[in-house]
Amino acid sequence: MIGPLIQTEGLGKTFFRGTQRLHVLLDVTLRIDRGELVAIMGPSGSGKSTLLNILGCLDRSTAGTYRFGEEAVLDLSVGEVAALRNRHIGFVFQGFNLLPRLTAAQNVELPLVYAGAGRRERRRRAFELLDRVGLAERADHLPQQLSGGQQQRVAIARAIANRPALILADEPTGSLDSQSGRAILTLFQALNRSGVTLVVVTHDASVARHARRIIAVRDGRIVSDRANPNPLKASSNDESPASPSQDPHDAYAFEPI
Secondary structure: OOOEEEEEEEEEEEEEEOOEEEEEEEEEEEEEEOOOEEEEEOOOOOOHHHHHHHHOOOOOOOEEEEEEOOEEHHHOOHHHHHHHHHHHEEEEEOOOOOOOOOOHHHHHHHHHHHOOOOHHHHHHHHHHHHHHOOOHHHOOOOHHHOOHHHHHHHHHHHHOOOOOOEEEEEOOOOOOOHHHHHHHHHHHHHHHHOOOEEEEEEOOHHHHOOOOEEEEEEOOEEEEEEEOOOOOOOOOOOOOOOOHHHOHHHHOOOOOO
């Protein structure tokens, strides 16, 4: 399916600190089509992470409208929003957010547990996804036994476990050395080529230049939105993750929303 996956109009977010109003987002109107790879750039405090949380249905705006596919998100109940998020959105964070007492495979299985998949199916799917990100041999390792780059690959495998329409990544290379960061960007570009819509939040221009579209946010507003006709091609001499595009009809066949 082609067309918009994300549409916002006049989106705003206001926090209250005592009697003081803090306007974190102001009049954000945005469209992201299915299959895009978009970077949202801005300095610390610009509102970019708040915008990501709203797009990921982790937070609600206090003004404007937000449509995800055909769904008017602000009209949904808390339970309906949670179901939409769990089924259609995957998250990758700077801090990996892996559970330390679970193995790599068990961490990847978590979204499948919440989706109600059976134990055998969860295990099969987790090993398949770890193989796709080049970590099949580390499936039974705990996070502390993995490098930062390997932990982030596990987090990406977890993010795509339920075949989401959208992956949101918040500073996904911020905790990594440059070589591991390039490996993650290589994987993101391969995911995008296979049809996944990706939105990457970053303060790093060198990361943003790997996207096909760059949106700049400052003081809660979009100050520029431009195509990047020549995105950088990520490369790394580190262990190369398997290309997800090898079998796009399996892990990346999405149901329309």
